[in-house]
Amino acid sequence: MGWYNKRLAKSLWVFHISGSPCNNCDIEILNLITPKYDVERLGIKLVGSIRHADVLLITGVFNKKIAPKIRKIYEQAPKPIFVVAIGSCPTSGTCFKDSYNIVSSREDVIPIDMYIPGCPPKPEAMIEGVAKLMEILNG
Amino acid sequence: MKLEYLFYIFIFPGILFTTVLGLIIGWVDRKVSARFQFRVGPPFLQNFNDFFKLLGKETTLIKNSIHSLFIATPFIAFGVLSLLATIIGVTLFYHAGFGGDIFVIMYLMMIYSVMIILGGSSTGNVYSSIGAGREIKLLIADELAFIFVILVPIIKSGYQLNLENIINFQATNGAFIGSASGILAFLLGIICIQAKMTLQPFDIPEAETEIVEGPLMEYSGPPLAFWKLNHFMMYVIFPFFLISIFLGGFTLSGLGILWFILKYWGIIVVMIIIKNTNPRIRIDTALKFFWKYASPVGLLAIILAILGV
Numbered sequence: 001m002g003w004y005n006k007r008l009a010k011s012l013w014v015f016h017i018s019g020s021p022c023n024n025c026d027i028e029i030l031n032l033i034t035p036k037y038d039v040e041r042l043g044i045k046l047v048g049s050i051r052h053a054d055v056l057l058i059t060g061v062f063n064k065k066i067a068p069k070i071r072k073i074y075e076q077a078p079k080p081i082f083v084v085a086i087g088s089c090p091t092s093g094t095c096f097k098d099s100y101n102i103v104s105s106r107e108d109v110i111p112i113d114m115y116i117p118g119c120p121p122k123p124e125a126m127i128e129g130v131a132k133l134m135e136i137l138n139g
Numbered sequence: 140m141k142l143e144y145l146f147y148i149f150i151f152p153g154i155l156f157t158t159v160l161g162l163i164i165g166w167v168d169r170k171v172s173a174r175f176q177f178r179v180g181p182p183f184l185q186n187f188n189d190f191f192k193l194l195g196k197e198t199t200l201i202k203n204s205i206h207s208l209f210i211a212t213p214f215i216a217f218g219v220l221s222l223l224a225t226i227i228g229v230t231l232f233y234h235a236g237f238g239g240d241i242f243v244i245m246y247l248m249m250i251y252s253v254m255i256i257l258g259g260s261s262t263g264n265v266y267s268s269i270g271a272g273r274e275i276k277l278l279i280a281d282e283l284a285f286i287f288v289i290l291v292p293i294i295k296s297g298y299q300l301n302l303e304n305i306i307n308f309q310a311t312n313g314a315f316i317g318s319a320s321g322i323l324a325f326l327l328g329i330i331c332i333q334a335k336m337t338l339q340p341f342d343i344p345e346a347e348t349e350i351v352e353g354p355l356m357e358y359s360g361p362p363l364a365f366w367k368l369n370h371f372m373m374y375v376i377f378p379f380f381l382i383s384i385f386l387g388g389f390t391l392s393g394l395g396i397l398w399f400i401l402k403y404w405g406i407i408v409v410m411i412i413i414k415n416t417n418p419r420i421r422i423d424t425a426l427k428f429f430w431k432y433a434s435p436v437g438l439l440a441i442i443l444a445i446l447g448v
Contacts, residue, residue: 004195010188040169041179043188048351051199051359054192078197078359 002139008054008080009137011043012130015053015077019070020102021060025087028120029057037123044130055082055133058112061089061102067109074110082133083112086126088119152228154221161371162186168374168411175415186371193364201357205261212258213358213365216251220372223247227379230302231388240300241289244380248335251369252278255344258366259354270353274337274344276422280429281334281341287437288331291315291324292384294444306388314387320443325385327437329409332377334425336370338410340417341425349419378406 018026032039033046047053050073062070074083088094090106103109116129147153165186173180200206226237226244252274259271292315293300296308315321334341345353355366382388382402389399420428 004191007188007191008195010182011185011192035177038173038178038180040173040181043181043185048347049356051357052352052363054196076199078199080196 005137005139009134011045012054012082012133013045013047013052014055014057015047015050016057017059017070017073019058019060019062019090020066021087021089024120025059025089028123029059029086029126031123032126037127039127039130042127042130042134050076051078053077053081055084055130056110057084057086058090058110059086061093061096061099062106062109063099063101064103065101067103071109082114083110084114084116084129084133085112086116087121088117091115091117094119147229147233148221148225152232153225156228157221157224157372157375158368161368161373161375162190164374164407165371167407168414171411172415186367190364190368193359193367194361196360196363198360198362199357201262201264203263204357208257208261209357210362212254212261213362213369216254216258216369217365217372219247219250219254220369220376224372224376224379227302227376227383230306231379231383232391234303234306234388237302241293241302241305241384242300244302245286245289249278249282251373252335255354258358259344262357264357266350266356267354269350270344270346270356273422274354277334277337277341277344277425280426281331281433284327284429284433284437285331285335287434287441288324288328289384291320291437291440291444294441295321302383306383309387314385316385316387318443319448320440321385323436323440323443325381327433327440328381328385329406329413330433332381333410333413334429336373336377336410339414340420342419343422343425346419374407378403378410381406 016026016029031037032044050056056074056077058070060066074081085091085106089096090112093102093106096102106112114129114133116126118125121129149155163186166181166183169185170180198210200209223244226239226247229235229237256271256274256278259267259274262268292305295315295318296305299305299308309315316325333339337343337345345355350356355363358366382399386402389395389402391399
């Protein structure tokens with residue numbers, strides 16, 4: 001599987017879910033495909049359909065309404081799939097962690113492989129996270 | 140004799156050559172598009188990595204879809220394009236006819252669009268259905284203009300229907316692009332293959348930002364890999380077809396190789412420039428463009444061809 005994992009590391013197609021965020025992280029994610037950061041040089045492509053995706057980017061604290069939908073999207077994905085949580089919200093819950101309407105354990109909704117903290121994380125931090133994912137895949 | 144045919148189909152002008160060249164030209168397209176937008180662009184082997192990665196992914200079947208159609212269409216389309224590549228390639232590289240005439244090529248090109256329509260509408264997804272419907276409308280729009288384009292070299296070569304005879308006629312009497320009707324039909328042909336390949340001004344069926352790749356939306360894993368491969372194979376087939384009917388083919392010896400690269404490269408560059416400088420148009424605008432402007436221009440080219448200009 002080493003050969004296949006190397007191919008996978010070089011073409012990670014990314015699908016982006018908003019799990020009730022404040023939209024700041026989403027804007028920073030879209031920065032990644034602008035000319036300044038251009039992640040296409042690493043083979044990363046933002047796709048619009050979950051069926052084409054290899055990586056799920058999730059932003060925001062998951063509230064109780066969106067959590068089943070996130071679960072459903074995760075189940076629809078073709079299976080070698082990695083979940084990367086972007087921002088402080090999915091990492092720690094920040095100031096919303098005691099709210100009445102968020103799910104207490106985000107790891108119960110979907111298995112999360114990697115956290116990139118920051119509010120919002122800089123695009124450089126996200127690229128570093130992706131580079132670490134590639135490192136793991138390359139062995 | 141039979142071993143030769145297998146070589147034609149599987150290796151040289153057929154599957155292996157077309158896919159490898161198509162994936163490389165697909166990289167050129169992505170790289171040049173990136174440079175147009177002041178980006179760096181993907182590395183050289185990007186499309187190969189994408190293809191092999193998709194081969195190893197899971198294929199998801201939808202409960203309410205027609206599974207046989209859903210799985211079969213990308214592979215039938217791949218077979219049709221391989222046949223098309225072999226027919227055009229054998230005529231171009233070996234100057235050997237395949238026995239049929241130019242209408243076989245037209246029908247095979249149409250079957251590809253039909254496969255996209257069947258595959259897209261088999262899923263039952265709303266976006267896929269919209270994409271399949273738009274593909275039908277685009278087929279209705281560009282088919283008449285494309286038939287006019289193909290009629291011009293047929294008329295100019297003295298009503299020869301065989302692709303090989305058209306190339307031989309051009310070898311003795313000069314390429315058709317040198318005449319007024321020829322250049323008119325050639326420019327129209329580039330616009331038509333832009334629509335047939337669903338590239339930028341006419342990427343209405345696969346509008347990525349609007350209906351998320353339309354017919355391909357529900358595909359994952361190997362079938363998606365083959366749809367992507369089919370798209371890249373068309374980067375070879377359609378320019379080769381235009382070279383053979385308007386630019387007089389080529390010989391693979393001495394300066395002929397340089398001419399071959401120049402002709403192919405010229406068509407690819409024009410296609411990429413059109414792709415990067417035009418926004419997507421609506422489907423009714425596309426219909427209006429092809430029926431109101433492109434088809435009359437094609438008719439004019441036919442009249443000029445009959446007059447001998």
